[in-house]
Amino acid sequence: MGVAVSRLVPESAPELNVEIRKTLLDSTNHAANFLLDLQFIAPAGITVLFGASGSGKTTVLDCIAGLRKPDAGQITVGERALFDSKRNIDIETRHRRVGYLFQTLALFPHLTVRQNITYGLSTVDTAVRESRLLEIGGSFAIANLFERRPAEISGGERQRVALARALVTRPRVLLLDEPMSALDRVTKGQILDDLRRWNEAHAVPIVYVTHEREEVYALGNRVLVLEAGRLIADGTPHEVLSRPQKESVAQLAGFENILDCTVSSHHIDEGTMTCRVEATGIDIEVPLTRVSDGAPLRIGVRAGDILMATSQPQGLSARNVIAGTIVSLRQQDFTLIAEVECGTRFVVHLTPAAGRALELGPQKPVWLVIKTYSCHLLQ
Amino acid sequence: MKRLGKFLLVSLIAMALGHSAKAQQITVAAATDLKYALTEIVNQFQQRYGTKVALTFGASGNFFSQIQNGAPFDLFFSADEDFPKMLADLGMVDKSSLRTYAVGHLALWVPGTSLLDPIKLQMNLLTQPSVKRIAIANPQHAPYGRAAMAALEHYGLKDKVRDRLALGESVSQAAQFVQSGNAQAGLIAVSLAKSPVMSSSGKYWEVPGEAYPELKQAAGIVSRSMQKKAAQAFLDFVLSPEGGAVLKKYGLTPPTQQ
Amino acid sequence: MILQALTLTLRLAVLVSLILTAIGLPLAYWLAFSRWRWKFLVEALVSLPIVLPPTVLGFYVLVAIGPLSPLGRWYQALTGDSLAFTFRGLVIGSVFYSLPFAVQPMAASFSAVDRKLMDASAILGASPWLTFWRIVFPLSMAGVLTGIVLSFAHTLGEFGVVLMIGGNIPGKTRTVSILIYDQVQSLDYAAANRTALLLLVICFAILAALYGLRRNRRQTMWGWQ
Numbered sequence: 001m002g003v004a005v006s007r008l009v010p011e012s013a014p015e016l017n018v019e020i021r022k023t024l025l026d027s028t029n030h031a032a033n034f035l036l037d038l039q040f041i042a043p044a045g046i047t048v049l050f051g052a053s054g055s056g057k058t059t060v061l062d063c064i065a066g067l068r069k070p071d072a073g074q075i076t077v078g079e080r081a082l083f084d085s086k087r088n089i090d091i092e093t094r095h096r097r098v099g100y101l102f103q104t105l106a107l108f109p110h111l112t113v114r115q116n117i118t119y120g121l122s123t124v125d126t127a128v129r130e131s132r133l134l135e136i137g138g139s140f141a142i143a144n145l146f147e148r149r150p151a152e153i154s155g156g157e158r159q160r161v162a163l164a165r166a167l168v169t170r171p172r173v174l175l176l177d178e179p180m181s182a183l184d185r186v187t188k189g190q191i192l193d194d195l196r197r198w199n200e201a202h203a204v205p206i207v208y209v210t211h212e213r214e215e216v217y218a219l220g221n222r223v224l225v226l227e228a229g230r231l232i233a234d235g236t237p238h239e240v241l242s243r244p245q246k247e248s249v250a251q252l253a254g255f256e257n258i259l260d261c262t263v264s265s266h267h268i269d270e271g272t273m274t275c276r277v278e279a280t281g282i283d284i285e286v287p288l289t290r291v292s293d294g295a296p297l298r299i300g301v302r303a304g305d306i307l308m309a310t311s312q313p314q315g316l317s318a319r320n321v322i323a324g325t326i327v328s329l330r331q332q333d334f335t336l337i338a339e340v341e342c343g344t345r346f347v348v349h350l351t352p353a354a355g356r357a358l359e360l361g362p363q364k365p366v367w368l369v370i371k372t373y374s375c376h377l378l379q
Numbered sequence: 380m381k382r383l384g385k386f387l388l389v390s391l392i393a394m395a396l397g398h399s400a401k402a403q404q405i406t407v408a409a410a411t412d413l414k415y416a417l418t419e420i421v422n423q424f425q426q427r428y429g430t431k432v433a434l435t436f437g438a439s440g441n442f443f444s445q446i447q448n449g450a451p452f453d454l455f456f457s458a459d460e461d462f463p464k465m466l467a468d469l470g471m472v473d474k475s476s477l478r479t480y481a482v483g484h485l486a487l488w489v490p491g492t493s494l495l496d497p498i499k500l501q502m503n504l505l506t507q508p509s510v511k512r513i514a515i516a517n518p519q520h521a522p523y524g525r526a527a528m529a530a531l532e533h534y535g536l537k538d539k540v541r542d543r544l545a546l547g548e549s550v551s552q553a554a555q556f557v558q559s560g561n562a563q564a565g566l567i568a569v570s571l572a573k574s575p576v577m578s579s580s581g582k583y584w585e586v587p588g589e590a591y592p593e594l595k596q597a598a599g600i601v602s603r604s605m606q607k608k609a610a611q612a613f614l615d616f617v618l619s620p621e622g623g624a625v626l627k628k629y630g631l632t633p634p635t636q637q
Numbered sequence: 638m639i640l641q642a643l644t645l646t647l648r649l650a651v652l653v654s655l656i657l658t659a660i661g662l663p664l665a666y667w668l669a670f671s672r673w674r675w676k677f678l679v680e681a682l683v684s685l686p687i688v689l690p691p692t693v694l695g696f697y698v699l700v701a702i703g704p705l706s707p708l709g710r711w712y713q714a715l716t717g718d719s720l721a722f723t724f725r726g727l728v729i730g731s732v733f734y735s736l737p738f739a740v741q742p743m744a745a746s747f748s749a750v751d752r753k754l755m756d757a758s759a760i761l762g763a764s765p766w767l768t769f770w771r772i773v774f775p776l777s778m779a780g781v782l783t784g785i786v787l788s789f790a791h792t793l794g795e796f797g798v799v800l801m802i803g804g805n806i807p808g809k810t811r812t813v814s815i816l817i818y819d820q821v822q823s824l825d826y827a828a829a830n831r832t833a834l835l836l837l838v839i840c841f842a843i844l845a846a847l848y849g850l851r852r853n854r855r856q857t858m859w860g861w862q
Contacts, residue, residue, distance in 0.1 A: 067756050093759040106757040110775050119771075120761030169761060406806055414823060433807045436819070449704035450722040450804045551822045558824055576824040603719075 013044035013203035014078025016173050020063050020070040024056060024229065036060070036070075036229040044203040046195075048216050048237070051226035057209045058103075060226070061175045064207070065100045066093035077172050077205070099171030103178045105162040107150040113161050114146040120169040136164045140194055156187035160194065167198060174206040180215060192218055255300035255376065256347040259284070263295050272319070272372055275299065280343030285319040286375040297377065303349040305374035308338070309367045310358045320370040322346075326362055329355065336360075340368060404431035405606045405613060406451065408442040410458035410596070411551035412483055412523060412568035415575075416629040417456065417617075423625070424616050430609050438549035440520020446471050446601055453604040454614060458483060458550070458568075459522035460597040467599060473607075476600035480617055481631035483594035484569040485526050488557055488583040495564075497584040502534045504564060512545045514556035514565035522594060523550035527566035529591035557581075569630035585630075595634060639832050641808050642816040643839070649724070649812060650792040653731045657739035657788045660732070662781070665743035666769065687737050691797025698730040699802045722804035727812075730798045739788035746780020747773055786847050793840055 019039040036056045040047075051057050062068040064075055066082065069090060075083040082091045082098075108116050117136065121129045137143035140160045145153050150161070159179065166174065176195075180188045196219070199206060208219060216223055216237045223240045225233035233240045261275035264283070272285045275297055286299055313321060324342030331337070336355040338348045346368055350360075360366070409417050414436050421432045439457040446455060446466055455472060457463050460479060466472040487497045487504065495504050505513055516524035524546070531537040545561070547553030550568050557565030558580055572583040598617070600610045616622050623633055668680060686694055702720040703709045712720045720726045750773050758768040774781070796814040803810030805819070813836045820829035 065756075065760055067759075093756075094762045094764060096760075098760060100757070100760045102753055102757065104751075104753055106751065106753040108754060108757070108772060119758070119763070123762070165761070411822070435805045435807070435811075436822070437805065445722065445804055448699065448721060449709075449719045451719060451806070452804075549822070555822055555824055574824075 014080075014172060014205070015044070016042040016064070016205035016207070017074070017076045018042070018060070018064060019073040019075070020060060021072045022059065022063065022068075022070045024059060034229045038226070038229070038231045039073075040224055040231060040234070042205040042207055042222075044205055045221060046199055046206045046208055046219050048219055048223045049207055049209045049226060050211065050216055050223050050240075052211055055226045056229045057226055058177055061100065061177055061207065061209060064173065064175060065098045066091060066096050080172075097169075097172045099166035099169060099174040101162055101166050101174075101176045101179050103181060105158055107158060107162055107165070109150055112147055112149055113142065113153070116150070116161060117146075117165045117168055119165065132168050136168045139197070140164045155182055156184075156190070159183060159187070159191055163191065163194065170202075172204060174204055176206065176208045178210055179208075180210070180212070188215075195219075256303035256349075257301040257306075259299045259301070259344060261286075261297045261299055263291050263293050263297055265293060277344055282322055282343050284322075284370065284375060285372050286377060287372060289377055300376045301346075301370055301374055303337070303347045305370065306346065306348045307369035308340075308348055308350060308354075308358070308360075309369060310360075310364070312367050313369060316369060318369045318371045320368075320372070320375075322368045322370070324366060324368060326360060326364045326366055328362060329360060340366060342368065403609075404433050405453040405604075405609045406433045406435065407454045407456065407610075407613070408435050408437065408446065408450070408452040409456040410439045410442075410522070411436045411549040412458055412570045413456055413631075414551055414571065415573075416570055416626050416631060419625050420617055420622050423621065424613055428612065428616075430612065432613060436549070436551065438517070438520045439522055440517075441548075443520075449603065451603070452601050453606050453610040454598065454600055456480065456596070456598040456617075457522070458594065458596050459525075460595045462522075463597045463599040466601075471602055472599040473602055474599075476611065476614065477597055478599070478614065478618060479595050479597045479634045480614075480622075481596045481626050482634055483523065483526075483596050484588070484630055484632070485523065485530055485586040485591060485594070486567055486569045486572040486583040487586055488554070488565050488567050488572050488577065488581055489563070490557060490560060490581045492560070493563060493581075497564075497582060501584055502530075502536060502586070505531075505536055505540050510563040511543060512556075512562040513540055513543050514545045514547055514553040514562035514567070516550040516553045516567075517546040517548060521547075521549050522596075523553075523566075523568050526591040526594055530566065530586050533590040573629045596631070638807070639813075639816065639828075639835060642811050642813045642832070643835065645724070645808065645810075646793060646812040646814075646836075647839075649727055649731060649795075650789050652728055653735055653792045654739075654785050654789040656728070656732055657735060658781075658785055661736070661739040661743055661784060661788075665740050665747055665784070666773075668740065668744040669747035683740050684737050686734050691734065691795070692801055694734055695730060695798040695801025698726075698733060698798065702726055702729060702802070721802055722806065722810060724809050726802050727799060727810055730802045731792045731795055734795060734798045735788040735791045738791045739784040742780045742783040742787060743777070746777035746783075749780070750776050782847070782850075786844065789847075790840065790844060793836070 020036055022036040023033060024036055025033050036059055038060070049057050049060065059068060063070050070083065070085065072085040073083070074081060074085065081087070081089050082096050083089060108119065111119070114133065118129055118133055121132065134143065137146065140163065142157060142160050142164060145157055145161065150158055153161070163179070180191065183191070210216065221236065223233070223235065223237050224231050225240055260278045261284070262278060263273055264276050265274045266288065267273065268288065271288045273288050274283050275286055276283055284299070291297060322342050324340040324346065327339040327341045329336060329338050331352060334352065336350040336352045338350060338360065340346045340348055348368065417434060421434060425432060439459060439462050442455055442457070443462040443466060446452060447469060455463060455466070463472055463477055467474040467477055487502070489495055489497050489504065495507055495509070497504050504510065515527040518524035518528045528537065531540065545556055547556055551571060553565050554567045554571045554577060556562045557567070558577060566586070569585055571577055598614060600607055600614065604610055627633070664683070668676065668683070699721055700706060701708060704713060704719050704721065709720050712718070754772055755768055758772045763771065794814060795812065796818070799810065799812050799815055803812070803815065805811050805815050813832060817829050817832050820832060
């Protein structure tokens with residue numbers, strides 16, 4: 001969790017323990033019903049819940065907050081059970097002491113910033129309320145906005161106000177649902193800083209839901225990947241996203257090329273296998289795994305891991321050299337994206353300078369170079 | 380603006396919750412043919428005796444239903460004898476108080492703008508091509524409507540004019556239909572035809588008495604009434620010579636005369 | 638006479654509006670937020686007075702409160718008075734008659750409130766009651782006011798129901814609309830004109846005042862406490 005800083009953090013900060021089983025109904029398409037079935041423990045600190053839309057992330061948060069009810073399972077914070085289907089416990093939302101920041105923020109439009117923030121403090125006595133208000137106003141730099149209404153402040157300011165409102169009640173658990181989606185890079189950075197600072201000062205489990213890779217890296221020590229209602233990965237961001245085991249995570253993690261192959265032979269001494277890319281004559285060498293000959297396999301290759309040459313390269317260490325023709329070229333920001341037809345389509349990322357230097361253009365014959373270790377085996 | 384609104388609101392609420400002052404009065408349900416006659420009689424009565432009389436006019440049949448259902452009238456002046464008798468049989472009207480107070484007469488009335496002369500044409504007026512609609516009271520709940528239908532049948536006109544009939548809920552509504560020009564002719568009460576408004580805006584011909592059963596009109600005191608003494612006093616006044624004079628003025632003949 | 642009828646009519650409209658606010662708010666809340674599967678039946682029931690001819694409605698109210706009905710007889714025993722053909726009977730009939738005009742705008746504006754705001758309120762510790770008063774109600778003021786104004790206006794113009802269950806008794810059940818009808822029947826068009834004009838002017842003034850209040854409120858809605 002970082003450098004030791006003197007703080008009043010109890011040794012045994014309460015953990016959030018979540019176990020949920022719930023059938024999610026798609027009201028328009030019955031075939032799309034799926035089962036949410038997961039179990040995880042979130043200790044004090046930030047746990048990122050990562051997955052595509054529709055994977056059930058928001059439902060998990062809603063269940064923790066008590067807005068929705070699991071069919072079975074239990075949700076506890078330390079010793080206190082918020083929900084337990086076996087013991088028939090289902091604490092009402094307002095008694096759960098959970099902070100929840102919605103994607104839409106849900107600031108009360110008819111109340112001022114001050115009234116919004118102090119909304120959850122009505123049971124607290126005035127002196128304490130004022131001091132907490134000032135404290136959070138200071139640490140989030142929103143004190144000058146207190147008398148304004150949400151419609152009168154900027155998007156970034158609204159985000160901070162919403163976060164302040166959730167935190168000022170000193171919740172035992174904090175839930176954040178894609179809180180940065182509408183923000184620009186700079187503001188995002190500021191708010192992430194605010195959040196991290198707050199996180200260091202309070203020992204509270206924080207569940208942060210997102211589908212943005214950058215946020216995962218920026219925030220979490222721990223990432224849980226959710227797909228179609230199940231947790232398919234659990235680890236550090238690096239573990240989960242750099243060496244993804246599942247295709248869905250792979251796509252999320254940025255593998256632009258996914259190849260269906262069949263294993264043709266193993267080379268145990270060399271630590272590689274040869275695979276034939278289906279419906280083509282291309283053979284590629286990939287890292288060795290325990291898979292029998294003839295078995296189907298999926299390989300992911302990042303577009304940024306592929307080298308391009310305009311003449312057939314010689315004396316290279318890379319094991320995979322594939323001939324092809326450029327189909328299209330387009331520039332996006334500072335990346336030149338090339339589509340190359342080799343029997344199967346490859347997407348390659350280059351620098352514009354490289355494109356100019358090699359005089360790349362459609363119809364140009366090229367060679368693609370892919371290292372063995374750039375080929376990632378997907379399940 | 381806000382304060383004005385609040386004031387308005389508060390005063391409206393105060394008014395709504397306050398009670399209206401209760402005046403000593405009797406409530407009389409009366410057939411619509413008595414509109415002008417009874418109003419005059421009431422004025423005289425109130426001046427003489429002080430008791431307030433609240434008049435409600437409507438079709439006799441409607442009053443029958445209402446009184447049967449407990450409507451809080453003290454006195455009922457019907458345009459026939461049957462309705463009060465039926466109510467007495469049901470115990471809703473005091474049998475001993477039943478009195479026939481007048482005999483009504485039917486008139487054929489035409490607006491002044493009409494080119495047709497009812498006195499000359501008499502019932503044949505109704506078959507004229509320019510008479511597209513004929514107003515009568517609804518025979519179902521108005522005795523004058525029943526009389527009108529009987530008269531039409533007597534003259535053999537019932538089938539000829541059936542599809543041209545416009546039914547008024549009461550005989551006064553029938554009068555209103557024809558007076559406003561919505562109907563070109565009407566079979567209404569003589570007592571209405573003799574009113575200032577009607578007589579100055581049209582002309583009428585009194586339908587002979589043998590064309591329809593005699594319109595004997597009876598009244599009675601409602602059993603549930605809490606003001607029976609006052610009601611009896613008023614009923615007696617109507618039956619007195621002064622009352623009879625006013626009734627006669629409007630063509631409502633005393634029951635003994637033919 | 639006009640004054641008496643006018644006072645009576647205004648009294649009726651104000652009382653009915655007050656009663657419908659008291660009944661309408663909880664009913665509208667339930668309609669907006671309940672998830673009972675048979676809720677649609679209640680919705681249809683509430684809307685019934687809109688499509689039923691007033692005379693039909695009046696007839697059934699009469700049957701329900703007349704001296705032959707259980708309710709009528711109970712009232713008779715309690716007070717010695719009948720319920721039908723009285724001002725009280727009119728109030729009851731008018732409450733049914735104007736019910737959907739109060740409830741529907743209120744329910745519509747309640748359900749238009751963002752559910753997430755209500756969730757946020759619960760998460761911050763507010764009970765459903767507090768959530769209603771601090772969040773839902775202030776944000777649906779427009780709809781609530783519309784409901785009150787509509788039920789008021791609707792009751793002012795009531796005729797068929799009043800005719801059926803009122804008995805046209807001056808000072809008790811002779812509302813302005815009945816009075817005008819009476820005056821026309823008496824061929825006293827001048828009086829009918831005067832009465833109608835007076836009602837028109839008063840209705841307009843009241844509605845203008847109420848809408849004026851509402852307009853101000855919207856502008857300062859963010860200052861509502």
